[in-house]
Amino acid sequence: MTEIAALEALKAECLQCQACPLAKTRTKVVFDDGNPNAPLVIIGEGPGENEDRTGVPFVGRAGKLLDRVLLENALSRRWVYICNTVKCRACDISEGRARNRAPLPAEMAACRPYLERQLALIRPVVILCLGGPAASTIIHKDFRMTQERGRWFTDSPFAPWVMASWHPAYVLRQGGEAYARTRAELVADIDQCRKKVIEIRQQGGLLARQVAQAEPVEESEPGLF
Ligand code: SF4
Known part of the structure; x- marks a missing residue:
């Protein structure tokens, strides 16, 4: 079975x-979006209302x-693979209304094997975690966004180069x-990720071959690694 078929x-x-x-309250499982051959994987926390309705992260x-800041780096979803640490919407339902909440540790633990298997099949060269929960899951459990955002971590079992940045929802809550x-920091962090992929390609070797295999897409697509 190929890796794409396994995915x-x-x-x-x-x-x-x-x-x-979370299986009882979800509408749709939100598994992934983007290009499974992409060298850059972006990981968020979990689905919200719109994602739960559409099944797309x-x-x-x-x-x-996120789409806008990718475009400002000349990227689109065709050049990255997107997924979440938890695949179903975490919400509390009262008086018939669902309100988003953070996934509980037990829910994150239950879902973690899907993310690990997903990453083992994708084999990203660079991972960008968006938000503290994704960073705590992928980088280290005591991750502190205000101090460690925008830094490279090179000891992850999931990818040779890993970084975390602000979740776009957090950015939108700021005034x-x-x-x-x-x-601006989110844009700059994505730029670092893009440049890292280019740097790896230019260095040659095994990782560069992995990046080269990932060349997407249609000629008309904007942007480039
Ligand atoms: S483990 Fe993950 S995919 Fe399964 S029900 Fe829970 S959140 Fe959904």
Whole structure:
């Protein structure tokens, strides 16, 4: 079985998952989006209302901001692979209304094997974690965004180069100068990731071959690694 076929099989398995209580309140499992051959994988926290409805990660306001900051780096979803640490929406339901909440540790633990298997099949060269929960899952459990954002971590079992940045939803919650600053930092961090892929390609060797295999896409697509 090819890795792409194995990823499809994993997705099919995940879509049926009942391993934690989030299965009871979800509408759709949100497994992935983008290019599974991409050298850069972006990992968020978990689905919100729009993602739960559509089954696609990062499609609400935060998703639109992510698309914009990717475009400002001459990238699109065709050049990256996008997934979340938790595949089903975490919410509390009261009086018929669902309100988003952070996934509980037990829910994150139940879902972690899907993310690990996903990354083992994708074999990213660079991972960008968006937000503290993704960074705590992928980089180290005591990750502190204010101190460690924008730094490279090179001891991850999931990819040779790993970084974390602000989650677009966090950026959108900021006002005034804080919004401008965090947005600019998110753009700069994506730029670092893009440049790292280019640097690896230029160095040659095994990782460069992995990056080269990942060349997407249509000629008309904007942007380039
Ligand atoms: S959040 Fe993960 S572990 Fe829980 S039901 Fe959804 S896919 Fe399964």
